[in-house]
Amino acid sequence: MDLSAINPVLLVASLMIAATPILLAAIGELVVERAGVLNLGVEGMMIIGAICGFAIAVETGSPLVGFVGAAFAGAALSLLFAFLTQIMLANQVASGLALTLFGLGLSALIGQGYAGQKPPPTPRLDLPVLSDMPVLGQVLFSHDPMVYFAIAMIAATWAVLKYSRVGLILRAVGENHDAAHALGYKVVRIRILAIMFGGACAGLGGAYLSLIRVPQWTEGMTAGAGWIALAIVVFASWKPWRVMLGAYLFGGVTVLQFNLQAAGVSIPVQYLSMAPYVITILVLVIMSSSKSRAALNAPAALGRIFHATH
């Protein structure tokens, strides 16, 4: 074992890469949950985004078009969930599961011809002065644009939820849909839009996996990333900046266990690979055990079905 082989600069730099797919999916789900809808189909939307983004990028040769396509694909799949839960008033837990099961099958079907191919490379940002700085340049300023896009999404979501009228309406719908309905807001329409936003974000997160992080297509490649994104929303007590903290924490654990594997620690690979899941569970337990924090911040109408009688 040679721990000195682990380079802290590279570790932090790759942590940001590892965290980005989850960050994107989690911020989308945060908006959905703040609107009072629990969509457990994140995993399914991510993997559909992964394959659609990959296929489109390979066919067009442009990663950017791939990302846009992935966002549309994720949003399209989420419309199925929206139809089930908002129009047909189906149970949200079951519908989300259905979305995940269906998405895993459909993605494998679409992806049959794409295994083993290489996607077009996404250029890294090269800022004149910043990228050349000794340590910070490598850690912070020489990633691909999606890393910064994800951080910008966090900031934008935080600002919209906190300071804008749209954010206020969204939160009202999530806290008390009957009151929001009585005030004349279109609860169902707002929720469908929120669900589509969540789908688009999950699609982007999936495409980040297949286009940049890995980068190739394999069946079931999200490997629970969608579920971890759901857990991070709970960890973050539905607050945008804490989503970023949670995702980076998770990214750190993932990258660290990869580095320990590479350094030849005498623990079997499988036990290191399960660390991110175990730590996610532990974090969930810590967050939910202190009643004062997590539970109070949950949107009051989360998971409840809205049926307007008037």
Place this chain on the structure above:
Amino acid sequence: MLRLEKRPVPSKAWTIATPLLAVLATMVAGGILFAILGKDPVEAIRTIFWDPLFSEQFAAYSRPQLLVKAGPLILIAIGLSFGFRAGIWNIGAEGQYIMGAIAGGAVGLAFYPTAGWYIFPLMVVAGAAGGWAWAMIPAILRTRFNTNEILVSLLLVYVAEHILSAMSFGLLRNPEGHGFPGSRNFKEYDSVSNTELIANSGMHWGVVAAFIAVIFAYVIMTRHILGYQITLAGQSPRAAKFGGVNPNRLIVLCLGASGVLAGLAGVFEVTGPAGQLTTDFNQGYGFTAIIVAFLGRLHPVGILLAGLLMALTYIGGDLAQLMMGLPKPAIQAFQGMLLFFLLALDVLTNFRIRFKKSEAA
């Protein structure tokens, strides 16, 4: 304009009719999917639903497979139905099923090569205990720390898969396997081999256990106070609390029951149809069982029928893959679609659709 009006009680007729309608709708939508893939849709649907049972060429092989595949699905789905009725969402049955197989398999391998009638029962007990213990993690975290059981049970599936991989590459690897991953083959170890009880029927101990579970669940649901408490807690948690139902006790019982049954399914699968512990012996039965539970309306008899139908799509899917080159994931998407249609059509059970002119209120 269409309006939905909530029924005072769910319609009995629609409760039975919606799964049938959902199957029909899935056949149509699946046919369209197969047509897009360039296959003849009518032939594909016939190959999946008809040929495994009635074709002279294949039925002799595939009819017994029906019970082999339905056994674990029914066993797991029965366990899940308790929790789903009470609003306790154990979606990690796949993990409990894997851990049951590992625990049961490990006991059997520990005795190798001793012969004895008592080894197989011990393995079954160990399998049930393994599944139960894995289900107790989300149960205790929920009752003690109020942690969401949906996320914990699901995340534990990934942990279980990694343990399975570690076991088949390490501790439980066949020492005479020339370095290949995977345990000893249980089929070559007579004391523990879970073979067919009646030749060419597909009936092994797992199927027997599934039938017993169906009967047991039926009695509990319709005749026992526990069944009443489960239904009450699912429909109105507050009323259940006032009625003296202890919610924590219910969580431990429901998750425990599904863990035990999933663990049993695991040990019967690994000693029987699968034959050995490998990284991919599990076939995703734990997830498909969720569809089975819903398709069977969380009712034991319904689950029995739904399990057989889902088993048919597995066998028919394999057949369509062989005969028509239908890709394997197409069947997975097909099974997912079934759950979609079921959930969508369920609106008819709980709501009445009224045609009304839109009025300016």
